[in-house]
Amino acid sequence: MTRIINFFCHNFFKKVIALVAAFIMWFFVMIEQDPEIEDSYTVPLTMSNAPYEFIALCDVKTVTLDTRAPRSNFVKYDANAFRVYANLEGLGEGEHQITPRVIMPQGFELVETKPDLVKVKLDPLIERQMPIELRTTGNVSQDAVVTDIQKSMDTVTVVGPKSFVEQAAKVYGNVNLNNNAASFEVQIPMNAVDAKDNVIARVRVVPSVITVSVDIESGVKKRIVPIIPELSVADGWELTKVSVEPAQMEIVGAESAVNPIVTLRTEPFTVQTGQRFFKGTLRLLVPEGVSVRNEQVSVSAEVVRKTVMRE
Numbered sequence: 001m002t003r004i005i006n007f008f009c010h011n012f013f014k015k016v017i018a019l020v021a022a023f024i025m026w027f028f029v030m031i032e033q034d035p036e037i038e039d040s041y042t043v044p045l046t047m048s049n050a051p052y053e054f055i056a057l058c059d060v061k062t063v064t065l066d067t068r069a070p071r072s073n074f075v076k077y078d079a080n081a082f083r084v085y086a087n088l089e090g091l092g093e094g095e096h097q098i099t100p101r102v103i104m105p106q107g108f109e110l111v112e113t114k115p116d117l118v119k120v121k122l123d124p125l126i127e128r129q130m131p132i133e134l135r136t137t138g139n140v141s142q143d144a145v146v147t148d149i150q151k152s153m154d155t156v157t158v159v160g161p162k163s164f165v166e167q168a169a170k171v172y173g174n175v176n177l178n179n180n181a182a183s184f185e186v187q188i189p190m191n192a193v194d195a196k197d198n199v200i201a202r203v204r205v206v207p208s209v210i211t212v213s214v215d216i217e218s219g220v221k222k223r224i225v226p227i228i229p230e231l232s233v234a235d236g237w238e239l240t241k242v243s244v245e246p247a248q249m250e251i252v253g254a255e256s257a258v259n260p261i262v263t264l265r266t267e268p269f270t271v272q273t274g275q276r277f278f279k280g281t282l283r284l285l286v287p288e289g290v291s292v293r294n295e296q297v298s299v300s301a302e303v304v305r306k307t308v309m310r311e
Contacts, residue, residue, distance in 0.1 A: 034070045038111060041065045041079045045100060045118065049089035055161045056088055057121040057202075063100050066111040073107050081105045084113075086120055095121045123161035131155050132190065133172040134212065141181040145220045145254050147289045149175065152211035158192050160203030169195045171205060175212055183215045217254035217289075224250050225261060229282060229299040230268040237273065242301040249284075249292055257289035266297060276303050 045063050047056040063084045083103040088096075097117050102110055132151055140146055158168050173188035190205040226248045231239055244266075251258055266282035279300040286292055 034072050036068055037071050037074070038066060038068045039074050041067065041082050043079050043082045043084045046083070046085045047120070048085040048087050051088070051091070051122065054093065054122040054124055055202075056086075057123055057161060058086070058118055060115065060118045063118075064114040065102060065104075066114070067104065068109040068111050069107050073105070077105050077108075086118055088120065088122065091122055093122050093124055095119055121163075123163050125160065126162045126165050128158045128165050128168065129155050130158055130168060130171045130192075132210065133170050134175055135172055136175050136177055138177040138179065140177050140216055141179050141218075143220055144181045144216050144218045145252065145289075145291070146177070146214060147217045147254055147257065148215040150213040150215075153207075156190055156210070157206040158203055159206055160200075164200055164202045167194045167200050168192045168203065173210065173212070175214060177214070180214070180216055181218060183213070185211060185213045187211050217256070219255050220252060221255040221258040222250055222252050223258050223261070224248050225263050227264050227266070227284070227297055229266045229297075229301075231278070231299065231301055232268065232270045233303055234270075234273045236306055237303055238306050239271070239278075239301045240304055243299070245298045249294075249297075251286075251290050251292055253290040257287065261287060261290065264292070266299065269299075271301070271303055277301075278303060 042062050042064050045058065045060055047058070050056045065082060065084070082105075084100045085103075086098045086100055088098070096119070098120050099117055100113055102113060104110060131154060134149060134151065136146075136149075156171055158165050158171065171190055171192050173190050175186065175188060187209050189209050190207070192200050192203050192205050194200055227244050227246065229242060229244045231242065233239055249264060251261060251264070264284050264286070266284055269280070269282055271278045277300075279298070281296050282299050284292065284295050284297060286295060
């Protein structure tokens with residue numbers, strides 16, 4: 001023990017001076033060899049504490065962090081060591097300007113956040129029942145005709161943020177006839193589209209797939225039949241010079257569907273009282289299992305008073 005005490009006491013001041021000098025040199029070397037520098041990290045922006053019944057919508061996906069730290073820190077840490085989030089706690093429906101919060105490893109100083117504000121929209125999640133529309137592509141074989149198409153269900157549920165669900169104009173699925181000559185069954189995906197027929201992002205259709213049965217009958221028959229316009233007028237008036245364009249039309253379908261048809265009639269239409277001349281487009285009433293080239297025809301007629309017979 002005495003020997004240890006003597007060691008520290010012998011030339012004590014010289015040893016203290018040497019120790020201080022060594023510390024100054026170490027500090028100088030560290031500052032020179034590991035200086036503070038600035039660099040940037042690009043970090044994903046996450047949403048935090050979003051209300052359960054809402055979905056958070058934000059166009060900003062990443063945030064750039066300008067940071068300052070010793071050079072060794074930039075070697076030690078990558079972007080995964082940083083976290084940037086928007087705290088949505090307590091917010092309601094609508095748009096909000098939020099300052100991103102940043103969590104960094106020790107030793108880093110935040111210089112700037114880009115952007116320093118983000119716009120977040122809280123949109124309530126809703127559901128909407130919508131009917132299914134089927135669209136056919138391709139054709140059946142030349143000697144066959146589609147007699148019926150049946151869906152496994154008539155409606156589906158569109159689920160998603162309110163502002164996106166409200167854009168839905170229709171839900172449809174494509175049925176590819178694919179030159180088939182016999183009946184078949186197929187599963188087709190459902191698509192929710194807007195008024196311009198664009199598929200809507202951020203919504204899902206439940207169920208996403210339905211089953212469709214296509215009945216096909218071989219032995220196609222064609223026949224040309226006259227068209228009869230179903231026009232009527234008020235009492236005391238009558239129609240003259242009634243004409244329809246085209247006056248006749250070809251119908252196509254399975255023999256069992258075509259054989260009973262001798263005429264095609266338009267949907268009923270009543271000409272307004274006082275209208276002396278009528279010209280318009282009426283839809284044809286096409287029986288099930290029969291197809292025509294055009295389901296609308298042009299109809300014209302003159303409206304005159306009925307002749308009163310006097311004794």
